Amino acid sequence: MKTLHILSRSPEQPSAMDRCLKFSSKNDSLLLIEDGVYFALPSTLSKIKQSLDAANITLYVLEQDLVARGIHKQTDQSIQTVTYDGFVELTATHNKSSSWY
Amino acid sequence: MTSNSTKARKKVLIILTQSPCSGSLSREAIDYCLAAAAFEQDLALLFTGDAVLQLIKDQNPSVINQKNLTKTLSALPIYGIEKFYVDLSSLVKYGINDNLCLPTIKVDANEISKLLTNADTILNF
Numbered sequence: 001m002k003t004l005h006i007l008s009r010s011p012e013q014p015s016a017m018d019r020c021l022k023f024s025s026k027n028d029s030l031l032l033i034e035d036g037v038y039f040a041l042p043s044t045l046s047k048i049k050q051s052l053d054a055a056n057i058t059l060y061v062l063e064q065d066l067v068a069r070g071i072h073k074q075t076d077q078s079i080q081t082v083t084y085d086g087f088v089e090l091t092a093t094h095n096k097s098s099s100w101y
Numbered sequence: 102m103t104s105n106s107t108k109a110r111k112k113v114l115i116i117l118t119q120s121p122c123s124g125s126l127s128r129e130a131i132d133y134c135l136a137a138a139a140f141e142q143d144l145a146l147l148f149t150g151d152a153v154l155q156l157i158k159d160q161n162p163s164v165i166n167q168k169n170l171t172k173t174l175s176a177l178p179i180y181g182i183e184k185f186y187v188d189l190s191s192l193v194k195y196g197i198n199d200n201l202c203l204p205t206i207k208v209d210a211n212e213i214s215k216l217l218t219n220a221d222t223i224l225n226f
Contacts, residue, residue, distance in 0.1 A: 070159040
């Protein structure tokens with residue numbers, strides 16, 4: 001059973017990410033959308049990277065939201081971006097999804 | 102007339118806290134600035150928290166069907182608004198300390214406290 005966690009809040013409201021990381025399970029996936037994409041900046045990513053790696057959570061970021069916010073060239077190289085089609089695919093390849101905000 | 106308008110000139114501190122694409126507040130703040138500038142008020146803007154993200158160049162919100170705030174923001178100096186302060190700790194947090202769309206003065210928590218103390222009116226967006 002794999003869950004897709006969808007996070008839409010910026011690092012300035014850390015409670016959403018805190019809850020998401022606290023309640024996620026090993027091998028789940030995390031998709032950053034809307035203001036959640038600011039977590040993909042290297043300085044904010046470093047704060048969650050350890051928790052993600054420890055639980056083997058795969059991170060995805062919605063490309064359109066990165067481009068809209070002008071940070072698509074500044075995001076960490078290790079990050080996998082997805083388009084809206086990829087978003088749909090992720091929801092299909094996971095058993096369920098959970099939105100955090 | 103001149104002395105009256107000088108007397109009525111207030112020091113207004115506008116505090117911006119919201120990210121550029123999260124809602125209408127950041128746009129409303131700019132609308133307020135433009136209106137207040139027309140009445141020749143002494144305006145200062147402080148970008149703190151997520152609002153520092155408004156200053157990132159190269160934004161393209163049209164891909165999510167939103168208007169680009171950066172253009173209006175960078176036009177503010179044309180309307181006589183020239184005091185732009187930015188919370189240094191927020192810049193550091195997001196690692197975006199250079200290449201901003203406005204010429205800003207970086208301030209720490211102590212200097213921000215002074216900005217609030219010295220203002221006649223404070224508006225939070």
